[in-house]
Amino acid sequence: MKATEMKAKSAADLQSELLSLSKAQFGLRMQVATQQLSNTSQLRKVRRDIARVKTILTEKGAQ
Secondary structure, eight states, X not given: OOHHHHHTXXXXXXXXXXXXXXXXXXXXXXXXXTTOOSOTHHHHHHHHXXXXXXXXXXXXXXX
16 A cells, blocks of 8 residues: 555554454464465565555654
8 A cells, every 4th residue: 555545544543454464464474483374575565655654654753
């Protein structure tokens, strides 16, 4: 998701997005640990999406 799309969302929506991304990151980390993840670039994408959400939440002053 792009930063411009995230900026249009409310703080509550961003918090729920952050929660779902954190769960996705946990699942990907478990797949890496058990050697079930074939596309390791997914982990990097999720990590950067989490950073984007946190940055926008900080900009909005809702964190």
